[in-house]
Amino acid sequence: MAVTGFEKNALQEYKSDANEVVHLKLVREAKDLEDESVTFHPAMSHQVFGSSENIFGYKGLTVELYYSACRLSTYVNIKYDEMIKSEDFDGVQPDDILRAISKHIPAGFCTNRDTFLALLEQDATFLPFGEIIHSYKRSKGGCTRNFEIYKSSIEVKGFRAYHERLQTFLLWFVDAASYIDVDDGKWTFYLIYEKQQTSYGVTFYRIVGYQTVYKYYAYPQLLRPRISQVLVLPPYQRQGHGAELLEAFYRESWSDNSILDITVEDPSEEYQRLRDFVDVKNCLKLDCYSADNISKGFTSALVKETQAKLKINKKQCRRVYEIIKLKYTTAQTxxxxxxxxxxxxxxxxxxxxxxxxxxxxxxxxxxxxxxxxxxxxxxxxxxxxxxxxxxxxxxxxxxxxxx
Structure with missing residues (x-):
């Protein structure tokens, strides 16, 4: 029996925008479970729920996908006021939300609140993976926060499972995201943590964001690292962490004679702006980008010096050259x-x-x-x-x- 026009309208009431009903959290303590101010939502959901980015079959739907802020222990909970009754609509079935999500997140996530709270307590013993390569501070309103950047490989004990949980954020914030083959030893991982020391002597390391880099071969015997995935999590965006991450990677690369230059895989407009900002700031410190020297044009000498000192490739060097030349451009020029x-x-x-x-x-x-x-x-x-x-x-x- 066909669905009538009245039934079609009724079915619309059971449709939810996944970007609105999926609630994400980085949970620091138990009270965060009830604190809506720490909730953030996906920028996209088509990679989990299809091109329409809708979830069908529920009224008053909330999909809670929570992570402990340090270990990334994962909790999934689905709440709704009403679920569609298939017998009332010619057998139409509600979407299996848990099944859709479980295809993309590692096994071992919990659906029991008490179990998650017990796992949350383990965050107090969490330590970052790999080696620290940079630390910095952010101050606002009299409050100073401390951050550290670590470099890790997949061989570091425990990091593989941790990375499996971390990379799931890509699905919600990076279009056409795909999980990398971590067994390829050419991958390196850079992670930012917020370091918070409590009054009772416990230090927490809470994830802020991360970057993956793949080391490609450059003829005849050099390397050309390519920045692949970069994500700063929403609670930490617009605070300069992406620039700190890129700078830390750059500083490490500048002294590495095996590196020819650095590329970026399909940068978004937002990331290109970040890259431009960091590169321009660094290039302005070089004599070859002075007003007198840059007036000579885009020369091979400029490209060579930029590549040698800052590992910037020719294409990006051209862009930086144009930006800095604009700085010195007058009405006459x-x-x-x-x-x-x-x-x-x-x-x-x-x-x-x-x-x-x-x-x-x-x-x-x-x-x-x-x-x-x-x-x-x-x-x-x-x-x-x-x-x-x-x-x-x-x-x-x-x-x-x-x-």
Whole structure:
């Protein structure tokens, strides 16, 4: 029997937005379980609940996915006011939420609140994995917080299971996320912890974020590390931790003669801005980026020095060069700057036009007119790209100036 229009409307009442009903927490102490101020929500959920990012079959639904802030012991709890009765809607079944989640998180998570609270107590004995490579502080409102960055490999005892729990956050915050093959020994892991010493003598190390790096081979006998996954967890975002993480990795790499340069795998716009900020700040300390030297243009000497001292690859070096040159650009030199940047932006169009140019002779008058229009559109597109590029450059320079 087909579902009627009235039944379709009724079914809509059992549909929930997964990004709203999934509640994530990093639980520090028992009272956090009831504290909604420490709740955060996914940026996306299609990797768990499908492209619609909806959960069907419940009214008043809350999906609690909680982690202890140190060990990442995991608790899953599903609450709802009402679940659909399949017999009332021609056999329509509710989504199996626990099954959908359990496909993506390691076995051993608990669904019992008391069990989770018992596991939470073990956070007091947790110690970070690997070796510490950097520490720093953040102060706000008279309160100073301490953070440490550690470097680890998968061989460190206990880290494999810990990483399996940690990487599950990627599903909710990184589009097209995939779990890496940790058995490949070329992976290195960098983790940030907040270090908090209590008045009763216990030190807690609570996870803030992490980064994975894969060491690719660079001919003839060097390495080209690629930053792969980077995530700072929502309670710690917009506090400069991503920059600290990247800087710590850079400092370690600068003195390593086996490293040619560093790349980033498919950086998001947000991460590209972070990378630009850190790279510009570092490059401004080099003499080759002085106003006098940068006026000489994008030279091979500049690329070579940047790569040798800061391990920045040629493509990123070009971007940094343009940002810093904008800093020194005046009203008198703006036209030349614009032409230089547009020439670089125009390169992909030029490459594609080489083949089109060969075909132009064979075009009819109508086709030739259409081709002219497409060239006009191309120039409009180029202008938009230039303006977007320069706007982003200005934001980077403003951030560097205020840092």
């Amino acid at each position: 703006l036209k030349a700057y614009r032409l230089e940047v547009k020439k670089r932006l125009h390169q992909p169009f030029q490459n594609s036009c080489k083949d089109v140019g060969k075909m132009e002779k064979a075009l009819t008058s109508e086709e030739h007119e259409a081709f002219k229009i497409s060239k006009t559109e191309k120039h409009k597109t180029l202008e938009v790209l230039y303006n977007e590029c320069v706007d982003s450059y200005r934001h980077i320079l403003e951030r560097v100036a205020s840092s």
